[in-house]
Amino acid sequence: MTDGYVRDPKALRALSHPFRWKLLHLLGERGPLTATQCSERLDESVASCSYHLNMLAKYGFVEEVEGPGRQKPWRIAQTRQSISPDGLDPESAMAAEAAVMSYLDQEFARLRERLATRKLLPDEWRDSVGTTGSTKFLNADELAELKGELEALLEKYHERGEDPSLRPENARPVRMFLGITVAED
Numbered sequence: 001m002t003d004g005y006v007r008d009p010k011a012l013r014a015l016s017h018p019f020r021w022k023l024l025h026l027l028g029e030r031g032p033l034t035a036t037q038c039s040e041r042l043d044e045s046v047a048s049c050s051y052h053l054n055m056l057a058k059y060g061f062v063e064e065v066e067g068p069g070r071q072k073p074w075r076i077a078q079t080r081q082s083i084s085p086d087g088l089d090p091e092s093a094m095a096a097e098a099a100v101m102s103y104l105d106q107e108f109a110r111l112r113e114r115l116a117t118r119k120l121l122p123d124e125w126r127d128s129v130g131t132t133g134s135t136k137f138l139n140a141d142e143l144a145e146l147k148g149e150l151e152a153l154l155e156k157y158h159e160r161g162e163d164p165s166l167r168p169e170n171a172r173p174v175r176m177f178l179g180i181t182v183a184e185d
Helices: 009-014 018-030 035-042 046-058 090-116 140-155 158-162
Strands: 062-064 074-076
Touching: 009 046, 009 090, 018 035, 018 046, 018 062, 018 074, 018 090, 035 046, 046 062
Parallel strands: none
Antiparallel strands: 062 074
């Protein structure tokens, strides 16, 4: 996973478990956290959280960090994972597709949960939360350019996730999900 692309079929299978995506998302937003803290936030047993965190650690997705006393908090080790079946052998391609489907299931579940509680947000947050969909007619070069521009815009805030001191006052975790699909000809 040196270039951010996950290619190992065992690592890809580790990502095909939906609860592991919940842990990755939680640590990405709130980490570092101990297995006990993950358990409290995700309503799952400590043993289950510990097991799944260890599985994620085995493939380099999370790592333990120093904590107070005997606590062993976990944090995201790799903030970006790219998963694609392109160029993989059949076994790895199937594992990649399973990991992507698990990721999408988790992403859409989070979106539904957060949209359902949108009404509880203060007005200044509620007005900016929602979904949008749009169909544009682009050629492949234009699509690549648009995707790069959107990714660059999001990149502007990437360091805040890794360094809390860069976050402005009253900042909250804001999840943005960009999905780009192309219809068959």
